[in-house]
Amino acid sequence: MTHDSAHGPGTQNARPEEAAGRLTTREAAERLGVKPETVYAYVSRGQLASRRTPGGRGSTFDAAEIDALARRTGRREPSPSTTGDLVFRTGITLIEPDRYFYRGVDATELALRYGYEEVAEWIWTGELHPGTRFTAAHEPLAAARRTAAAMPRHSSSTDRLRAAVAAAASADPLRFDLSPEGVLNSARSLIPTLVGALPTAGEPGRPDVVDPEAGGGALAAQLWPKLTARAPDEASVAVLDTALALLADHDLAASTLAARVAASAHAHPYAVVSAGLGVLEGPLHGAASGLAHRMLSEVLDRGGAAPVVADHLRTGRRVPGLGHRLYTGEDPRAVALFALLDGLPQAAPAMAAARDVVATTARHTPLHANVDLALAVFSVSYDMPAETGETVFAVSRTAGWIAHAMEEYTERPLRMRPSGQYTGPRPPQPLPEHAN
Structure with a gap:
């Protein structure tokens, strides 16, 4: 060497x-x-x-x-894509067997010390700006709100977020500016726009309690009334803020890969986020926390984890909220959130239920709790809907999708063009005849 x-x-x-x-x-x-x-x-x-x-x-x-x-x-080595391996050079997130890092800094320590907006800026620029607050632009926010409010009452938060992104994009004539500063300006406005487009909890037609356009406090405080009608307190909002920071990026998860593919085609940042949201809605990705929420609620209703875990195993379903393919031990995001939740009296019943699930399942297979279970404890404790974890995930991960898009914009365009292995009928085949 x-x-x-x-x-x-x-x-x-x-x-x-x-x-x-x-x-x-x-x-x-x-x-x-x-x-x-x-x-x-x-x-x-x-x-x-x-x-x-x-x-x-x-x-x-x-x-x-x-x-x-x-x-x-992290020194970037030449991309092995020429050998057929799908590997991306990235300086954003490094995942190790028991912890992960944002630009070389322990992500859990960063999230426990700084707010979501500050962590997002660190992920984007490698610089820390204490006290950073994001503010939505007037026209994109108004368009997003109108569009989200026009959707059916039963629409999920992810449905509304996807519609809000498209509406906000149509109202931003500068969305095609792919310079680093142009992308950052779009991102700093888009994230509070997503929050501002969500209805107040329990009242789909009611306007915001906190207006993102006015720069009203930290993003977590703006998001709180969209998740629950319960009054916030400082400690509870701090848990939400930490959860947002912890989930901001996790290397090349499925939604992030979709975002990078969109960025490779030089799609604008709003389209990049739309691509990520489309994948996030899958039950194996962002929606996984909703399954854990329903399970914990059932454990509390039935007075113990044993019958609930037994039902899952009997029907061949995996127990939600346990295990992670990237961590051999505990999910560091779950560890950080559980430590905060342990200090909140209102979270005690759901915490006990989560521990019961882990202990009961350990008799069958030793799996650690993951971040989906931690999000479920949070959402159950504050009477939030089952989709809360997905909502938090979507708002938070927007920062990561933008960071990966910024990296991808500097790469060779359209570099992700795999070749299909054709398995259909061998040509030439006769022309099909019209069916009677």
């Missing part, structure tokens, strides 16, 4: 910029493992400083600063 030997002390014919610890754009891109245009994207985000070369043709970069950025984002 070489260690940049061309720039070592034995080099006899180094250029002046090399001798001064400066790299050309091409050299900086190679050291980071990205394209030259990505290097300029880092400059536009304020993550790198550049200096014009004498004569003004091209830029140079400080080698130490490039190396520091490589350590923060």
Whole structure:
């Protein structure tokens, strides 16, 4: 393995910029493992400083600063996509067997210390801005509200969110600006727009209690009245805020892959979020927490987990809220939320029910609780609907989809073009005849 030997002390014919610890754009891109245009994207985000070369043709970069950025984002290796493997270079989230990281920082520690908007900014830019608040733009918010309010009363929150995204997009003429700052401006407005488009809990036609357009407090406080009619308190809203931050990204989950495919075609950020929402609604992804909610409610109604777990096993259904394919031990997101919920008296019954489920199931197979079970404890404790976890997931993960879109916009467009393995009838086949 070489260690940049061309720039070592034995080099006899180094250029002046090399001798001064400066790299050309091409050299900086190679050291980071990205394209030259990505290097300029880092400059536009304020993550790198550049200096014009004498004569003004091209830029140079400080080698130490490039190396520091490589350590923060994780050095990108050449994409193995040419070998047929579907692998994406990403500097957003790293998942290990027992924890995960946002841009190299422990994600649970970050979520416990900072609010959702601050964590979203960190995921997007690698910079922390304490006190960040997102504000919805007037016209996209109004369009989203009108559209969501016109839907049938039985529409799910995800139905309304999908409609709200499309409506907000139609009201934003700048949605096609795919520059980093343009995408960020859209994202900072879109997320509170999604919250603002949801009806107040129990009253589908009632306007907002907290108006996102007015920048009324943290996003979690704006979301609370959309989830339950119960009055909020500081500790409970803090749990919701932490849940939003914990769920903001989780590497290439199915919905994130869909978002990156859309971004690869240079779809605008609203379309990227629409792609993610479409996949999220599947019962094996965002809707999984709803199954856990219903199970916990049944455990509380029946006075214990044993008959409920037995029913699931008897019918061949897996017990919701247990196990995760990426974590060999406990899901760190669940651990963080359970620690907060343990301190809330109103969550005690649902916490006891969740522990009963884990203990009862352990007699059959040792599985740890995952974040879906933690979200279910939260939603059951505050008389929230079963779809609450999915709603929280959708609003939160919008930040991750945007972050992945920003990465994908710097890659070669339409690079995700797999070849189908045709299994139909071999040609030539006769023309079909009209059926009688």
